[in-house]
Amino acid sequence: MSLIEAQKISKVYRLGxxxxxxxxxxxxxxxxxxxxxxxxxxxxxxxxxxxxxxCLDTPTDGHxxxxxxxxxxxxxxxxxxxxxxxxxxxFQGFNLLSRTSALENVELPMLYNGFAAHExxxxxxxxxxxxGLEGREDHHPNQLSGGQQQRVAIARALVNEAPxxxxxxxxxxxxxxTSQEIMELFVRLNQESGITVILVTHEHDIAAYGxxxxxxxxxxxxxxxxxx
Amino acid sequence: xxxxxxxFKISFRAxxxxxxxxxxxxxxxxxxxxxxxxxxxxxxxATQQIAxxxxxxxxNLLIVLPGATTSGGVRMGAGTQPTLTMADAEAILRxxxxxxxxxxxxxxxxxxxxxxxxxxxxxxxxTPSMLDIREWRLTAGRSFTSQDVKSATKVALLGQTVVDNxxxxxxxxxxxIRIKNLPFTVVGVLAPKGQDARGHDQDDTIxxxxxxxxxxxxxxxxxxxxxxxxxxxxxxEDLEAAEQQITELLRQRHRMGQKQENDFTVRxxxxxxxxREESTRVMTLLLGAIASVSLLVGGIGIMNIMLVxxxxxxxxxxxxxxxxxxxxxxxxQFIIEALTLSLIGGIIGTIAGVATSxxxxxxxxxxxVVSPLSIVLAFGFSxxxxxxxxxxxxxxxxxxxxxxxxxxE
Numbered sequence: 001m002s003l004i005e006a007q008k009i010s011k012v013y014r015l016g017x018x019x020x021x022x023x024x025x026x027x028x029x030x031x032x033x034x035x036x037x038x039x040x041x042x043x044x045x046x047x048x049x050x051x052x053x054x055c056l057d058t059p060t061d062g063h064x065x066x067x068x069x070x071x072x073x074x075x076x077x078x079x080x081x082x083x084x085x086x087x088x089x090x091f092q093g094f095n096l097l098s099r100t101s102a103l104e105n106v107e108l109p110m111l112y113n114g115f116a117a118h119e120x121x122x123x124x125x126x127x128x129x130x131x132g133l134e135g136r137e138d139h140h141p142n143q144l145s146g147g148q149q150q151r152v153a154i155a156r157a158l159v160n161e162a163p164x165x166x167x168x169x170x171x172x173x174x175x176x177x178t179s180q181e182i183m184e185l186f187v188r189l190n191q192e193s194g195i196t197v198i199l200v201t202h203e204h205d206i207a208a209y210g211x212x213x214x215x216x217x218x219x220x221x222x223x224x225x226x227x228x
Numbered sequence: 229x230x231x232x233x234x235x236f237k238i239s240f241r242a243x244x245x246x247x248x249x250x251x252x253x254x255x256x257x258x259x260x261x262x263x264x265x266x267x268x269x270x271x272x273x274a275t276q277q278i279a280x281x282x283x284x285x286x287x288n289l290l291i292v293l294p295g296a297t298t299s300g301g302v303r304m305g306a307g308t309q310p311t312l313t314m315a316d317a318e319a320i321l322r323x324x325x326x327x328x329x330x331x332x333x334x335x336x337x338x339x340x341x342x343x344x345x346x347x348x349x350x351x352x353x354x355t356p357s358m359l360d361i362r363e364w365r366l367t368a369g370r371s372f373t374s375q376d377v378k379s380a381t382k383v384a385l386l387g388q389t390v391v392d393n394x395x396x397x398x399x400x401x402x403x404x405i406r407i408k409n410l411p412f413t414v415v416g417v418l419a420p421k422g423q424d425a426r427g428h429d430q431d432d433t434i435x436x437x438x439x440x441x442x443x444x445x446x447x448x449x450x451x452x453x454x455x456x457x458x459x460x461x462x463x464x465e466d467l468e469a470a471e472q473q474i475t476e477l478l479r480q481r482h483r484m485g486q487k488q489e490n491d492f493t494v495r496x497x498x499x500x501x502x503x504r505e506e507s508t509r510v511m512t513l514l515l516g517a518i519a520s521v522s523l524l525v526g527g528i529g530i531m532n533i534m535l536v537x538x539x540x541x542x543x544x545x546x547x548x549x550x551x552x553x554x555x556x557x558x559x560x561q562f563i564i565e566a567l568t569l570s571l572i573g574g575i576i577g578t579i580a581g582v583a584t585s586x587x588x589x590x591x592x593x594x595x596x597v598v599s600p601l602s603i604v605l606a607f608g609f610s611x612x613x614x615x616x617x618x619x620x621x622x623x624x625x626x627x628x629x630x631x632x633x634x635x636x637e
Contacts, residue, residue: 084552
């Protein structure tokens with residue numbers, strides 16, 4: 001079985017009397033160690049699909065198998081555990097806890113799965129080093145540049161050794177140069193550690209870092225092709 | 229798996245960020261806990277004081293007073309008409325089965341002199357059984373005896389206040405004092421009893437044989453005249469029976485007709501005092517209850533702030549959920565925050581309450597009893613309030629949908 005398998009997933013939002021079909025019977029599979037870029041205009045359903053893949057949202061219809069497990073059958077807490085152990089998130093707005101040091105931000109996922117304090121610390125330091133932020137452990141998010149904040153977020157996504165990283169417009173708030181650095185980091189993680197990277201973007205040059213591009217429009221997949 | 233030390237750390241940090249807000253929220257609990265402790269201390273002090281007065285008065289007491297004189301249609305009040313006699317007192321002891329002891333008294337005020345010191349005090353002429361009835365012990369010497377009463381000897385027992393004023397540090401036993409210029413020998417010293425229910429100093433007194441008071445000091449309108457008869461019933465249940473038996477006996481002895489009013493009054497002191505004690509206890513409960521309301525209001529303050537805090541930190545909750553926080557991780561985080569607020573408030577409130585009690589006590593002279601129980605209760609209650617009022621905001625936070633919480637602006 002594939003790492004990620006979506007079977008006829010639909011997501012319908014009910015707005016008053018109108019049903020808004022954000023996803024319309026999406027089926028797709030993603031294998032381990034792929035680097036997939038999901039593209040589409042805003043409202044195309046790409047972010048909704050991403051949230052479902054990230055177990056942050058549930059489909060109205062259809063099945064989503066993650067690592068062979070039907071996530072539709074899982075409880076809130078089971079989903080939280082999956083997010084903790086198998087998924088790492090990188091958001092457009094970084095979503096770091098302010099007033100908390102970079103190191104503690106990176107420690108956060110381990111807080112929820114029972115690592116001892118010293119082990120948390122060591123692993124968080126290692127993860128920050130891995131994204132090139134050695135020496136910035138005690139900086140708070142507001143003392144870091146956008147690129148550095150996004151690196152902290154990536155370190156946080158990596159620290160539990162999750163096999164999948166989901167990045168939702170990770171370069172949306174960054175300048176071109178920093179965007180390139182962040183994308184190169186994703187490429188390295190994908191190539192060196194075999195981490196599956198799924199990236200949502202609407203920028204072609206960012207999507208070009210991926211090995212496969214899935215395009216969304218009006219809640220459907222219109223193209224799904226490998227990058228040559 | 230829930231990581232308690234880290235959860236505590238997160239909570240402390242969140243509280244430190246809003247110092248002013250946390251402080252004000254705590255103030256509600258501080259005032260509540262402080263008020264409960266201080267109010268209960270005041271009430272418990274009053275109750276204890278009354279209980280002490282009851283025990284200093286002696287238990288199961290009745291007093292029989294002579295009737296009122298009527299002079300030209302003007303009634304002069306209980307005790308003005310001398311109707312009671314030594315024989316009445318003896319008859320009560322002999323014929324009323326519910327009565328255990330009887331002490332007639334004949335009293336007055338007189339100037340007493342020892343060496344170059346003098347002092348004015350109440351002189352209580354009575355019989356040795358008074359000491360048993362009032363449960364009054366001696367700290368030195370001996371009591372006078374029934375033989376002293378029979379022969380009207382001039383011996384005296386001094387209260388502690390009298391000793392302090394006349395003798396200072398000297399041992400008074402064996403010395404001679406002069407009461408109304410008559411020489412009396414001090415045979416004993418009464419143990420201190422403190423104030424009675426009306427604030428009189430019970431130790432400012434001298435006891436002498438009743439016959440001596442009648443014949444040599446104050447005189448009597450007729451031989452054997454007695455001002456008050458103090459009666460001790462066999463036990464608390466016998467008080468009413470004793471009251472009835474005494475009334476019947478005295479009516480018979482005083483040859484009163486069916487329609488004639490009593491020429492004496494029987495009062496049940498113990499019941500009066502117990503009623504007072506009971507009402508003080510009710511007052512304590514009431515004060516405590518009112519103070520608890522402020523504790524409750526403090527708890528609502530905590531809930532209010534926690535609800536605001538949950539709303540403000542919706543995004544933080546979303547982030548925590550996205551990276552794997554489970555329902556109880558989120559709940560505990562907020563419950564521990566509320567608990568921390570209320571327990572720190574509880575500790576400060578306890579200190580404030582004890583301090584307030586001490587201030588009230590020294591300013592008003594009321595006795596204050598800070599019971600460990602009230603501290604434990606107030607503290608436990610504030611902890612309970614933290615959990616109780618913290619739970620709803622925590623519950624609300626844990627029910628957030630991760631994706632909605634993440635998108636919250």
